[in-house]
Amino acid sequence: MRQMLVLALVIVAGMSTAVxxxxxxxxxxxxxxxxxxxxxxxGRATAMTAAQWLARRSGGNQAERKAxxxxxxxxxxxxxTGLWQLPGGNINLLQxxxxxxxxxxxxxxxxxxxxxxxAHGAVLTDAASQCFPHGVPRLNFAPYPIRFAYLPGEILMLxxxxxxxxxxxxxxxxxxxxxxxxxxxxxxxxxxxxxLVVETSHFNDKTPLDFHSSHGTKLKVTERFQKQKTSQGxxxxxxxxxIDDPEHFTRPFTVVxxxxxxxxxxxxxxxxxxxxxxxxxxxxxxxxxxxxxVIIK
Amino acid sequence: MKFVFKPVLLAVTAVLLAGGVSAADSDSWAHLPAxxxxxxxxPDYTGKWAMPTPIRALKTTDGKEPPLLPxxxxxxxxxxxxxxxxxxxxxIANCWIQGVPRIIYASYPMLIAQDKDRVNLVYETNHxxxxxxxxxxxxxxxxxxxxxxxxxxxxxxxxxxxxIDTIGQHDQSWLDYSGLPHSEKLRVQERYTLxxxxxxxxxxxxxxxxxxxxxxSTRFTLVRQPGYDLKENVCxxxxxx
Numbered sequence: 001m002r003q004m005l006v007l008a009l010v011i012v013a014g015m016s017t018a019v020x021x022x023x024x025x026x027x028x029x030x031x032x033x034x035x036x037x038x039x040x041x042x043g044r045a046t047a048m049t050a051a052q053w054l055a056r057r058s059g060g061n062q063a064e065r066k067a068x069x070x071x072x073x074x075x076x077x078x079x080x081t082g083l084w085q086l087p088g089g090n091i092n093l094l095q096x097x098x099x100x101x102x103x104x105x106x107x108x109x110x111x112x113x114x115x116x117x118x119a120h121g122a123v124l125t126d127a128a129s130q131c132f133p134h135g136v137p138r139l140n141f142a143p144y145p146i147r148f149a150y151l152p153g154e155i156l157m158l159x160x161x162x163x164x165x166x167x168x169x170x171x172x173x174x175x176x177x178x179x180x181x182x183x184x185x186x187x188x189x190x191x192x193x194x195x196l197v198v199e200t201s202h203f204n205d206k207t208p209l210d211f212h213s214s215h216g217t218k219l220k221v222t223e224r225f226q227k228q229k230t231s232q233g234x235x236x237x238x239x240x241x242x243i244d245d246p247e248h249f250t251r252p253f254t255v256v257x258x259x260x261x262x263x264x265x266x267x268x269x270x271x272x273x274x275x276x277x278x279x280x281x282x283x284x285x286x287x288x289x290x291x292x293x294v295i296i297k
Numbered sequence: 298m299k300f301v302f303k304p305v306l307l308a309v310t311a312v313l314l315a316g317g318v319s320a321a322d323s324d325s326w327a328h329l330p331a332x333x334x335x336x337x338x339x340p341d342y343t344g345k346w347a348m349p350t351p352i353r354a355l356k357t358t359d360g361k362e363p364p365l366l367p368x369x370x371x372x373x374x375x376x377x378x379x380x381x382x383x384x385x386x387x388x389i390a391n392c393w394i395q396g397v398p399r400i401i402y403a404s405y406p407m408l409i410a411q412d413k414d415r416v417n418l419v420y421e422t423n424h425x426x427x428x429x430x431x432x433x434x435x436x437x438x439x440x441x442x443x444x445x446x447x448x449x450x451x452x453x454x455x456x457x458x459x460x461i462d463t464i465g466q467h468d469q470s471w472l473d474y475s476g477l478p479h480s481e482k483l484r485v486q487e488r489y490t491l492x493x494x495x496x497x498x499x500x501x502x503x504x505x506x507x508x509x510x511x512x513x514s515t516r517f518t519l520v521r522q523p524g525y526d527l528k529e530n531v532c533x534x535x536x537x538x
Contacts, residue, residue, distance in 0.1 A: 067433045133529065156419060271429070
């Protein structure tokens with residue numbers, strides 16, 4: 001198979017003098033191609049060689065090559081399809097908004113105790129590090145790709161990290177009466193202009209808000225998702241997240257994140273840009289150091 | 298909290314059938330952004346579905362044992378023996394992601410969210426989803442694939458039938474609850490055909506030259522679950538919560 005691809009490559013690109021001579025010998029990649037190969041290799045346990053990458057790029061017919069081309073961000077402001085990813089995700093409520101979150105005295109004390117314990121070598125573990133769903137809004141701060149999908153009356157958020165799955169009900173104004181508590185809560189949403197407003201409640205109290213601060217079961221989270229237009233089109237999805245938990249904070253407060261559109265990643269092998277993340281098998285949040293210490297990232 | 302197929306849902310289905318309301322023919326993609334709507338006439342599999350008859354042990358379409366090669370037959374027998382003494386020898390007892398096709402007949406409902414370029418298959422069991430591109434072909438360099446629990450899938454239309462091909466799966470998963478094994482060379486073809494608005498006739502073809510002496514097929518049925526609200530379903534082994 002590989003040889004057939006290589007042969008096809010030679011025929012297709014016959015005008016180029018230094019194309020594939022034999023398997024494993026390839027022309028030198030341009031800097032842009034090398035950068036793309038590096039990007040494509042991210043997250044792959046076995047890196048593609050330049051030969052394999054060129055075969056993938058050049059092999060197949062024209063329709064196939066076109067199929068792997070990145071798609072631009074949709075022009076419709078209510079169209080959230082495509083791949084979005086927060087770069088270098090992080091959340092620290094002590095530093096958020098330059099002033100810290102409005103902790104109640106008790107929550108401030110709890111948060112500081114955890115920070116001190118960690119400074120003295122304690123390994124902190126939380127829901128996400130044990131492969132439970134991350135909770136909301138914590139899920140919004142993970143640096144992994146997200147896809148939206150649409151059903152009649154519902155919008156799905158499909159997260160690569162820990163295959164977290166959120167379901168936003170557009171066909172009702174509130175959660176049913178018997179709704180149980182859960183890690184990701186119960187979400188209802190509606191459109192205000194081109195902003196998707198999502199209100200989530202019925203959380204359990206097992207997920208942290210960042211890495212040290214907690215919340216209770218009275219937590220209500222309001223997310224406002226809006227595409228932001230730049231000269232390149234709708235390149236960012238901006239989410240304003242309002243956290244309201246009277247048992248842990250003295251007033252509601254809002255944090256903001258920008259998720260860039262990642263058309264480049266959509267061609268990553270796998271589920272249309274979402275690489276399988278099996279937390280249960282291989283927890284990427286946990287790292288064991290050479291001296292045997294477990295670090296929860 | 299096992300999902301139980303409720304007779305009341307059967308009743309709803311019967312009314313819909315009698316009324317002649319066909320979601321499949323309505324061509325209504327109003328819930329999708331305009332640019333993501335499939336071409337007119339594309340069959341619509343969007344909705345909530347469940348398998349009324351759970352399948353524990355896969356058999357061929359004509360009810361026979363799968364055509365296992367001798368080594369695979371021995372492995373199947375060993376898996377079955379292990380299950381008898383230790384139910385946790387089932388890979389899903391570790392909460393690992395169920396492979397294809399096993400995820401299809403987990404005892405929980407599923408959602409299908411379809412658009413122009415892809416079919417999203419969302420399973421309640423352990424919040425698992427598959428995003429199947431209708432635009433991008435299967436990768437060609439099979440030898441270079443890192444195996445995944447759900448493998449690598451690509452879909453296409455064969456007339457009104459949705460066809461999904463999957464390769465590149467871990468060999469640690471079982472094909473069914475009875476312990477039927479497979480190798481990393483497994484290729485699964487799923488064929489989904491609407492039979493009226495509220496029923497999908499499914500067909501699986503399994504090809505695995507290291508496990509089976511020849512490709513073989515089996516069938517399953519999915520029935521629409523109007524109004525079903527997918528639950529948070531979490532499976533975690535060995536935790537401190």
